[in-house]
Amino acid sequence: xxxxxxxxxxxxxxxxxxxxxxxxxxxxxxxxxxxxxxxxxxxxxxxxxxxxxxxxxxxxxxxxxxxxxxxxxxxxxxxxxxxxxxxxxxxxxxxxxxxxxxxxxxxxxxxxxxxxxxxxxxxxxxxxxxxxxxxxxxxxxxxxxxxxxxxxxxxxxxxxxxxxxxxxxxxxxxxxxxxxxxxxxxxxxxxxxxxxxxxxxxxxxxxxxxxxxxxxxxxxxxxxxxxxxxxxxxxxxxxxxxxxxxxxxxxxxxxxxxxxxxxxxxxxxxxxxxxxxxxxxxxxxxxxxxxxxxxxxxxxxxxxxxxxxxxxxxxxxxxxxxxxxxxxxxxxxxxxxxxxxxxxxxxxxxxxxxxxxxxxxxxxxxxxxxxxxxxxxxxxxxxxxxxxxxxxxxxxxxxxxxxxxxxxxxxxxxxxxxxxxx
Amino acid sequence: xxxxxxxxxxxxxxxxxxxxxxxxxxxxxxxxxxxxxxxxxxxxxxxxxxxxxxxxxxxxxxxxxxxxxxxxxxxxxxxxxxxxxxxxxxxxxxxxxxxxxxxxxxxxxxxxxxxxxxxxxxxxxxxxxxxxxxxxxxxxxxxxxxxxxxxxxxxxxxxxxxxxxxxxxxxxxxxxxxxxxxxxxxxxxxxxxxxxxxxxxxxxxxxxxxxxxxxxxxxxxxxxxxxxxxxxxxxxxxxxxxxxxxxxxxxxxxxxxxxxxxxxxxxxxxxxxxxxxxxxxxxxxxxxxxxxxxxxxxxxxxxxxxxxxxxxxxxxxxxxxxxxxxxxxxxxxxxxxxxxxxxxxxxxxxxxxxxxxxxxxxxxxxxxxxxxxxxxxxxxxxxxxxxxxxxxxxxxxxxxxxxxxxxxxxxxxxxxxxxxxx
Numbered sequence: 130x131x132x133x134x135x136x137x138x139x140x141x142x143x144x145x146x147x148x149x150x151x152x153x154x155x156x157x158x159x160x161x162x163x164x165x166x167x168x169x170x171x172x173x174x175x176x177x178x179x180x181x182x183x184x185x186x187x188x189x190x191x192x193x194x195x196x197x198x199x200x201x202x203x204x205x206x207x208x209x210x211x212x213x214x215x216x217x218x219x220x221x222x223x224x225x226x227x228x229x230x231x232x233x234x235x236x237x238x239x240x241x242x243x244x245x246x247x248x249x250x251x252x253x254x255x256x257x258x259x260x261x262x263x264x265x266x267x268x269x270x271x272x273x274x275x276x277x278x279x280x281x282x283x284x285x286x287x288x289x290x291x292x293x294x295x296x297x298x299x300x301x302x303x304x305x306x307x308x309x310x311x312x313x314x315x316x317x318x319x320x321x322x323x324x325x326x327x328x329x330x331x332x333x334x335x336x337x338x339x340x341x342x343x344x345x346x347x348x349x350x351x352x353x354x355x356x357x358x359x360x361x362x363x364x365x366x367x368x369x370x371x372x373x374x375x376x377x378x379x380x381x382x383x384x385x386x387x388x389x390x391x392x393x394x395x396x397x398x399x400x401x402x403x404x405x406x407x408x409x410x411x412x413x414x415x416x417x418x419x420x421x422x423x424x425x426x427x428x429x430x431x432x433x434x435x436x437x438x439x440x441x442x443x444x445x446x447x448x449x450x451x452x453x454x455x456x457x458x459x460x461x462x463x464x465x466x467x468x469x470x471x472x473x474x475x476x477x478x479x480x481x482x483x484x485x486x487x488x489x490x491x492x493x494x495x496x497x498x499x500x501x502x503x504x505x506x507x508x509x510x511x512x513x514x515x516x517x518x519x520x521x522x523x524x525x526x527x528x529x530x531x532x533x534x535x536x537x538x539x540x541x542x543x544x545x546x547x548x549x550x551x
Numbered sequence: 552x553x554x555x556x557x558x559x560x561x562x563x564x565x566x567x568x569x570x571x572x573x574x575x576x577x578x579x580x581x582x583x584x585x586x587x588x589x590x591x592x593x594x595x596x597x598x599x600x601x602x603x604x605x606x607x608x609x610x611x612x613x614x615x616x617x618x619x620x621x622x623x624x625x626x627x628x629x630x631x632x633x634x635x636x637x638x639x640x641x642x643x644x645x646x647x648x649x650x651x652x653x654x655x656x657x658x659x660x661x662x663x664x665x666x667x668x669x670x671x672x673x674x675x676x677x678x679x680x681x682x683x684x685x686x687x688x689x690x691x692x693x694x695x696x697x698x699x700x701x702x703x704x705x706x707x708x709x710x711x712x713x714x715x716x717x718x719x720x721x722x723x724x725x726x727x728x729x730x731x732x733x734x735x736x737x738x739x740x741x742x743x744x745x746x747x748x749x750x751x752x753x754x755x756x757x758x759x760x761x762x763x764x765x766x767x768x769x770x771x772x773x774x775x776x777x778x779x780x781x782x783x784x785x786x787x788x789x790x791x792x793x794x795x796x797x798x799x800x801x802x803x804x805x806x807x808x809x810x811x812x813x814x815x816x817x818x819x820x821x822x823x824x825x826x827x828x829x830x831x832x833x834x835x836x837x838x839x840x841x842x843x844x845x846x847x848x849x850x851x852x853x854x855x856x857x858x859x860x861x862x863x864x865x866x867x868x869x870x871x872x873x874x875x876x877x878x879x880x881x882x883x884x885x886x887x888x889x890x891x892x893x894x895x896x897x898x899x900x901x902x903x904x905x906x907x908x909x910x911x912x913x914x915x916x917x918x919x920x921x922x923x924x925x926x927x928x929x930x931x932x933x934x935x936x937x938x939x940x941x942x943x944x945x946x947x948x949x950x951x952x953x954x955x956x957x958x959x960x961x962x963x964x965x966x967x968x969x970x971x972x973x
Contacts, residue, residue, distance in 0.1 A: 148732045150725075178735035207728035213736040298953055303572075303855035306629035306956060310570045313600035314635040319851060342958065405830060407848075426829075428847035429741060433725035436859050439952065519952030530861065530941030531720055534728060536764065 137169055138240025140457070141183060142191075143176035144275075145215075145246030145253070148208040149289030150296075150435040151446035152275045155245050156209060157202035158450020159273065160191050164199075169458045174237060174542055179213035180244070180253060184226060185549055186233050188542040201535035203447060204525035206435035209537050215551075217253045220263060229549050230257065231266045236545040241269050241457045245450075247276030247287070251465065252489040258463035271453040272465040272485055275446075277432045279330035282491040283483040284467035286518055288449055289432065291442030294334035295519035296434040297323050297376070300427065301335040305343040305374045308423065312372035318363065318414050319374050320424040322407035324431060325350060326380040329495045331431070335376030336507035337515060344370045345506065348410070350380030351495050352504040354389065360417050362505055367420060377406045436532055440521025441476070452480045476517035559591055560662025562879070563605060564613075565598035566630040566697075567637075567668030567675070571711030572718075572857040573868035574697045575631050577667050579624035580872025581695065582613050586621075591880045596659060596964055601635035602666070602675060606648060607971055608655050610964040623957035625869060626947035628857035631959050637973075639675045642685060651971050652679065653688045658967040663691050663879045667872075669698030669709070673887065674911040680885035693875040694887040694907055697868070699854045701752035704913040705905040706889035708940055710871055711854065713864030716756035717941035718856040719745050719798070722849065723757040727765040727796045730845065734794035740785065740836050741796050742846040744829035746853060747772060748802040751917045753853070756937060757798030758929035766792045767928065770832070772802030773917050774926040776811065782839050784927055789842060797836075799828045858954055862943025863898070874902045898939030 142159050144152055156175075163170040175189040176182025182189070189210055191199070202209055220227055233239070244254035251272050258270035274281050279290035301321060308319040325331040329349035339345055344366040348354060366373035382388045390405035407424040414420055445468055452466035465488050469481035499511035507515075525532040564581050566574055578597075585592040597611040598604025604611070611632055613621070624631055642649055655661070666676040673694050680692035696703050701712035723743060730741040747753040751771030761767055766788040770776060788795035804810045812827035829846040836842055867890055874888035885907045893899040921933035929937075947954040 144732070148729055181735065205728070206725050208732035211735055212732045214733070215736055295952055299858050300852045300856070302953060302956065303628050303857060304851040306627070307570055307851045307855040310566070310630035310634045311636075313603065313633055314637055321852070337953065341953070341956075408827060408830075423850050424848065425850035425852050426846065426848045427852070428845050429726040429729045430722045430743070430847050430849070430852075433729040434722070435725060436721050516951055521952070522946070522949055524944070524946070527944055529938055530717055530943070531724060531759065531763070534724065534763075 137167065137171040139171040139238050140173045140241035140243060141176065141234065141239045142173055142243040143179045143182060143245065144208040144210055144212040145179045145244060145250035146212060147277065147432060148212050149275055149277050149432050150206040150292040150438045151288050151443050152245055153202040153205045153207065153209050154443050154446035155273050155275060155288060155450035157199055158447040159243050159454055160199050162451040162454040166454070166458055170241060170454065171238070174239065175210040177539065178211035179215065180217065181213045181215055181551065183233055184229055184551055186236070186544050186546050188237060189539045190542045193540040194537050198535055198537055203443065204435060205534040206433045209535070210539065216249050217256055220256060220259070227260060227264065231260060231264050232546060234268060235266065237542065240267060241271070243271050243273055243453050245273040245275050247278065248281060248490060248492060251281065251485060255463060255485040255489040258485055261462065269457050269462040271457050271461065272488065273449055273453045274465055274467070277331065278325055278328055280328040280492045280494070282488055282493045285470040285478065286468055288442060288446035290330060291439035291445070291518035292434065293324070293331050293431050294515060295439040296431050296437050297331055297334040297427070298337040298519055299437055301345070301374060301376060302338040302341060302343065304425065305338060308372045308374065315421055316423045317367050317372050317420040318411065318422040320377060320407045320411045320422060321375070322377050322379060322424070322426045325378040327492060327494065329378050332376050332378040333495060333499065333507045333511055334515060334519070337512060337519070339506070344373050346373060346375045347505055347507065348375065348377040348381040349495065349500060349504070350378045350382065352500065353384040354381055356413065360414065362503070363414055364418050375410060377410050379406055381406055435525055438523050439519045440523040441518055443523045448480055456482060473513045473517060476520065559589065559593040561593040561660050562595045562663035562665060563598060563656065563661045564595055564665040565601045565604060565667065566632055566634040567601045567666060567672035568634060569699065569854060570630040570634050571697055571699050571854050572628040572714040572860045573710050573865050574667055575624040575627045575629065576865050576868035577695050577697060577710060577872035578631060579621055580869040581665055581876055582621050584873040584876040588876070588880055592663060592876065593660070596661065597632040599961065600633035601637065602639065603635045603637055603973065605655055606651055606973055608966050608968050610659060611961045612964045615962040616959050620957050620959055625865065626857060627956040628855045631957070632961060638671050639678055642678060642681070649682060649686065653682060653686050654968060656690055657688060659964065662689060663693070665693050665695055665875050667695040667697050669700065670703060670912060670914060673703065673907060677885060677907040677911040680907055683884065691879050691884040693879050693883065694910065695871055695875045696887055696889070699753065700747055700750050702750040702914045702916070704910055704915045707892040707900065708890055710864060710868035712752060713861035713867070713940035714856065715746070715753050715853050716937060717861040718853050718859050719753055719756040719849070720759040720941055721859055723767070723796060723798060724760040724763060724765065726847065727760060730794045730796065737843055738845045739789050739794050739842040740833065740844040742799060742829045742833045742844060743797070744799050744801060744846070744848045747800040749914060749916065751800050754798050754800040755917060755921065755929045755933055756941070759934065759937060761928070766795050768795060768797045769927055769929065770797065770799040770803040771917065771922060771926070772800045772804065774922065775806040776803055778835065782836065784925070785836055786840050797832060799832050801828055803828055857947055860945050861941045862945040863940055865945045870902055878904060895935045895939060898942065
């Protein structure tokens with residue numbers, strides 16, 4: 130048996146940004162793998178509420194959690210340690226925060242920084258990876274990709290996306306069957322609003338139901354909204370099929386950049402908080418074409434839907450967490466493990482690695498040849514890309530009719546430093 | 552082997568009103584059971600788009616569907632033959648329609664009328680059951696209960712409800728885990744809008760997540776909306792737990808009867824078409840308390856969600872379809888098979904029978920002792936009622952990442968009569 134030596138550095142793990150159905154599966158991969166290498170990694174400390182936990186020295190001792198509890202993370206949606214929307218400024222703009230991070234890392238003998246997030250978080254992780262040189266403290270920063278938006282570069286896909294895609298495809302299929310049943314005397318148009326501020330990956334997943342005879346119109350953020358063309362397309366579908374399903378991205382916008390529905394509030398990153406494109410589109414159809422409509426806004430339901438997660442997505446989330454630890458043990462810094470697709474069918478992939486400098490602040494949009502020429506659908510090429518990502522089911526255990534999701538104890542590590550105001 | 556004799560009357564089966572995740576399971580029960588009694592029941596004809604199919608002589612020959620296709624109805628949501636929102640007027644007010652029904656029944660030698668629907672449909676079924684006497688044509692009318700609203704009297708529950716309840720409980724749990732993760736720096740309040748125009752059964756299901764430590768505030772249609780009391784409750788929850796989940800019924804209304812969000816349109820039955828209570832509630836909280844929010848409107852997603860159906864619900868839907876045929880063969884008329892609960896834990900029930908005259912046009916609301924005194928939650932008694940109904944999972948088969956739902960051939964029966972204008 131390998132025992133922990135005093136020389137094994139501890140690790141810090143934090144979840145960042147919007148959580149997903151499988152970010153905890155990555156946490157599971159990180160912690161279980163670290164537990165298998167106690168000679169190399171001491172304790173995994175998790176940041177309570179993400180990087181804020183590091184700044185405020187609010188660390189969670191994951192060694193207090195049983196193996197069973199950690200294993201249950203694999204089937205538990207959300208961020209088990211809490212996440213946050215908080216972006217570190219540049220080293221020049223806010224040196225104080227970086228100095229504080231180093232203090233906390235030093236105080237708790239932390240040599241590994243695992244940051245589990247999307248594009249903004251990759252940028253934070255990249256900055257932390259530069260601390261070694263800039264501030265003379267050895268730290269290996271590894272980014273674990275996560276984002277339902279699927280907009281990170283280099284990696285073939287992002288953990289969290291496959292499960293949202295599956296949820297949206299399944300929900301669109303089911304609701305379309307419903308409206309098809311009702312169309313004769315009642316609802317003829319069903320509108321579902323999905324996430325995706327700038328990239329239409331999630332909306333694209335709704336297009337996967339076309340092969341089951343469902344007429345779908347997709348409104349992508351990548352395509353400027355053309356009301357007349359849109360209404361004509363919907364009308365044609367209703368006249369031909371008796372009904373029409375519309376998948377509208379929250380990021381759908383007019384040529385002048387104005388979103389179909391903007392609530393006027395902004396999040397901590399300064400992004401507009403969206404929501405409500407579906408009722409806008411539905412009423413537009415009612416006014417112009419007179420069709421009875423129903424609309425749904427999936428919101429958090431889509432990214433939290435672990436009950437219908439993609440098995441492929443769950444496995445990749447776990448493997449990328451594991452790979453991050455393997456990379457750390459192997460001495461890497463400033464990298465992110467990636468999914469590298471080998472083939473579409475049969476679906477094969479391997480875990481690769483990317484330099485964080487190439488990842489930070491790069492957004493990957495839908496390629497042009499993934500969107501049909503009329504701008505309202507997805508191409509066969511897009512389907513070949515998407516289908517493997519929603520493959521397989523990975524049901525959580527149930528008790529009394531509800532999934533048995535784990536809530537961790539999240540025991541705080543005793544503080545060693547003074548207070549720090551963010 | 553029993554063969555069909557010329558004397559076996561045919562049956563008519565129709566789906567009515569809003570469809571559900573399990574109404575096809577009832578259809579499966581009706582058709583599979585009828586196929587086992589070919590000496591008593593000839594062909595099962597389904598109405599294309601419900602009762603409209605009977606009036607327009609647009610009948611579907613279900614004998615053209617394979618046993619495998621009929622079996623697949625058990626795991627397929629929506630109404631496989633099409634449904635409709637169309638309520639027959641009284642015999643006095645529109646004798647022409649009843650005469651037409653008799654003509655169609657006579658022309659196709661139909662002796663059994665199975666109507667699969669909710670309260671309005673039970674009324675239609677009751678009227679048809681009275682045709683025998685009034686119009687001198689022998690017809691046995693059996694109602695098969697179906698409604699996500701769970702508001703039919705006498706039966707302990709209605710097929711369709713258990714699966715919506717499970718979907719709402721699971722979704723509320725998952726979204727609550729999500730908002731709990733984000734609450735430190737971002738979303739503190741999550742609002743989910745659910746169906747239930749007059750009865751709060753579906754909203755009540757959201758309360759089942761309380762036992763997992765989730766602070767939930769429920770807005771029932773049975774409880775007049777008190778904005779000040781509501782905001783105070785939400786504020787307390789956020790201050791105590793860091794976040795709050797709100798489940799708002801589409802039927803939630805002010806003391807003067809005005810719905811929180813009325814779209815101003817009405818359906819074929821003259822009911823107001825609702826939707827949009829969630830954004831109203833969310834913005835109310837933002838304005839008064841300043842908390843960042845997210846909101847979802849589940850709409851059709853909830854009632855079509857066969858992927859997370861309750862096994863109990865699926866089984867009951869099938870058994871009630873089967874019981875309807877058994878009742879018909881036994882000579883019954885003007886009845887509805889019911890679920891009669893024997894015990895809560897272990898959950899036991901038997902299939903009973905109710906007279907349609909006691910069912911038609913009676914709505915069952917939440918009992919007072921199912922709602923907590925403050926009007927925002929469910930009692931232990933309510934939980935004992937609900938928990939058995941969401942028990943068990945009954946997953947559909949999947950192919951390429953999507954459920955394999957069946958689309959029937961729906962072959963039309965050759966018409967024998969002239970056209971009929973509705």
